[in-house]
Amino acid sequence: MPLSTVLTLHATTDTTLPNTMGHLAHAAFLALLDAAAPEVAEAVHGKGENKPFAVSPLTVHREPCPVGREGDTRGASRTAGRGRSVHGSRFTVHDRAVALAAGQECRLRISFLDDALFRPFSEAILTLGQPTIRLGKAELLIARVTCVGSDEEPEARYETYEQLVNRLPCTVDRAPCTAYREPCDADAHSVHGSRSTVHEQLSFRFTSPTAFRVRMAGGERVNWPLPDPVRCVRSWVRRWNEFSGFPFEEDELCAKVEGGVGLARHDLRTRMLEFPRGRELGFVGEVDWHLTKHALADEPFLRQLHTLARFAFYCGTGIKTAMGMGTTVCRAP
Amino acid sequence: MPLSTVLTLHATTDTTLPNTMGHLAHAAFLALLDAAAPEVAEAVHGKGENKPFAVSPLTVHREPCPVGREGDTRGASRTAGRGRSVHGSRFTVHDRAVALAAGQECRLRISFLDDALFRPFSEAILTLGQPTIRLGKAELLIARVTCVGSDEEPEARYETYEQLVNRLPCTVDRAPCTAYREPCDADAHSVHGSRSTVHEQLSFRFTSPTAFRVRMAGGERVNWPLPDPVRCVRSWVRRWNEFSGFPFEEDELCAKVEGGVGLARHDLRTRMLEFPRGRELGFVGEVDWHLTKHALADEPFLRQLHTLARFAFYCGTGIKTAMGMGTTVCRAP
Structure with missing residues (x-):
């Protein structure tokens, strides 16, 4: 089942993380998995585009760390102030190197699309004495793995594939959204109960650089950094079909x-990520999608669309979601 | 020939302009034309999508006005501070009502795609004693019509259709842009001479809300507020084919x-405009387009693309360009 876990990490020494660390988190995750179940790690490594996990960017807490040595957090805070976060009080590492003080707390979100992967991962955490992960030069102690979220850790949660499919009601009550021409101020979160209304809008926030790979005439492949609904949905449905049953x-x-x-209201801009094998352009920001009256009358379609929009939280969007790109949150479904 | 004129206007009394005044500028333009050549005004009014002119949003100068009564400019300045301008020192009227003091200077850009329209327009200006235009309740005196720009008025310029076609060299020198993955810092303005290099990027700034009308399944028509290259080029080439010869x-x-x-680097967000007959969603912001190696090897294509990108300054992009939407500037070609 789709499961989003949050690793709470403490830096063991003063250190600096490179500006793009998705590939390091990816490698650290595979190393941890390799310690518990080498054959699973090997199989995951060989998988192509539709990896059974996604890694979201590291977030560094700006408050003084409650455990470990009381680190000097000025470095991280100063960097945070310069960064362009879309996370509110946290700093998302896209743009610049981040200085971490010993004891500084960070969080890394890893989501799993396949139970066969989460089991060896959790075993690795439980069986290793003081599990650490290494992100480049930085060694980070895994202080906690949160699987079920609370208000404090809303990013840790899980749903079964059945729950995702069955979350929508069979009858569609038209919510009081005012169509594609203005933002939706209605209670977008009212749909978390067992019965709910289906809004005319779906609101997405892309919190790490997101892109699609497009093949042009002549064979050149380029990144397409816009939240075109078809490209997003195609990216989600392929992962859904691979893992959901x-x-x-x-x-x-x-x-x-x-x-x-x-498309309705949006606020989007590009960000460049530096990976060891080259740069990747993507977009971050927010967008509302608008459903036409015709679409709202098609309940099987609505059910699939809302299911995938909610699944996007676990699987991410577009390319390199296993390396920190494409982190996606849908507000409405 | 494509001709962009800037009307310098002075408010005759203290007044307020509504937040979206493109339709008022459109009506004022037709009224002026009607005074000189009613049959031309009639013909223009009947034209469909590809109007032979475009109206850019009114800009209000924040500096005290050098002519007319020295107005109290605090109202306009205060409004300007709250507005979200993409014009630098000027305030572009998308978002809020603007208070104008008597004597306050504004500018309105009107571009012409057809000589048959500019002639009666300039006659109207010359023959009317003290020509004024009326934007809703606001009466504005036309103090000056600038047709040939200077550093002070770079938006007034003209080129013949032949000049637009022949501006590019036959041989394409690859400029030192670093592909679609990062912004182009090369001298994008080097191409204004008679010989020039063709860049791998085209950079656009959309300074008033821009959108395309898209017909969905079931017939609903929605605004598509993103600078998709195909949609932009289709919008330009239709006007080009109508007027260029x-x-x-x-x-x-x-x-x-x-x-x-x-698409390469971008920074885009939506804006809503209120017209009397309904609201229109569009995007403003900047985008760089990236040309693939394959495209760069196709010189006839390059010539057409650069011609149209430059033509976009005159014709605007997408819907309602005769009512202040779709104002477009291309930096590179």
Whole structure:
């Protein structure tokens, strides 16, 4: 089942993290997995585009750390002030190197799409005495792994694939959104109960650089850094079909998205990430999608769309979601 | 020939302009034209999508006005401070009502795609004694019409259609841009001479809300507020083909854009405009387009693309360019 865990980490020494550390987190995760179940780590490493996990960017808490040595947090805070966070009080590491003081607390979100992967991962955490992960030169002690969130850790949560599919009601009550022409101020969170209304809008926040790979004439492959509904949905449905056991018809779904989902309010900008093997351009920001009346009348479509929008929290969007790109939160479904 | 004129206007009394005044500027322009050549005004009014002129948003100068009564500019300045300008020192009227003091200077840019329209317009200005235009309740005296720009008025300029086509060299020197993965810092303005290099990027600034109308499944029409290269080029080439006398093959060109133009750095957000007949969503901001190696090897395509990108300054992009939407500036070609 889709499961999002948050690792609470403490730096063991004063150290600096490079500006883009998704590939390091990816490597650290595989090393941890390798310690418990080498064959699983090997299989995951060999997988192509649809990896059974996603890694979200490291966040560094700006408050003084409650455990470990009381570190000098000025370095991190100063960096945080310069960073361009879309996380509110936290600093998301896209843009600049981050200085960590010994004892400084960070968090890393890892989401799992496949139970066969979470089991050896949790075993590795439990069986290793003082488990640490290494992000480049930085050694970080795993102080806590949170699987079930609270108000304090809303990013740790899980749902079964069945729950994701069945979350929507069979009848669609039209919510009082005012169409694609202005932002939705309605209670977008009212749909978390067992019965709910289906809004005419879906609101997404892309908190780490997100892009799609597009093949151009002549074969050149470029990054497409915009939240086109069809490209987003295609990226989600492929992962959904790989892991859920409830496959959706990809092309039919994408045709319905093309004819029934428009763009409403957005606020988007590009960010460049530096990976060892080259740079990746992506976008961050927020976008509301608008569903046409025609789409709202198609309940099977609505059910699939809302299911995938919610699944995006676990699987991420677009390329390199196992290396910190494409972290996605949907507000509405 | 494409001709961009800037009208310098002085408010005759203390007044307030509504937040969206593109439709008022459109009506004022037609009224002026009607005074000189009613049959031309009638013909323009009946034209559909590809109007032979475009109206850019009114800009209000924040400095005290050098002519007319020295007005109290505090109202305008205060409003300007709250506005979200993409014009630098000027305030672009998208978001809020603007208070104008008597004597306050504003500017309105009107561009013409057809000589048959500019002639009666300039006659109207010359023959009317003290020509004024009325934007809603505001009466504004036309103090000056600038047709040939200077450093002070770079938005007033003209080029013939022949000049636009022939501006590019036949041979393409690859400029030192670093592909679609980072912004272009090269001298993008070096291409204004008779010989020039063709950059791998085209940089656009959309200074008033810009959108395309898209028909969805079921017939609903929605605004698409993103600078997709194909949608932009289709919008330009239709106007080009209507007025230039050098028609380009629209579908062939758009297929080449789809296969050869990607998106690079961008910074985009939506704005809502209130028109009397309803609201229009559009985007403002900046975007760089990246040309693939394959596209750069296709010189006829490059010539057409750069021609249209430059033409966009005159014709605008997308819907309602005759009512203040879609104001576009291309930095590179």
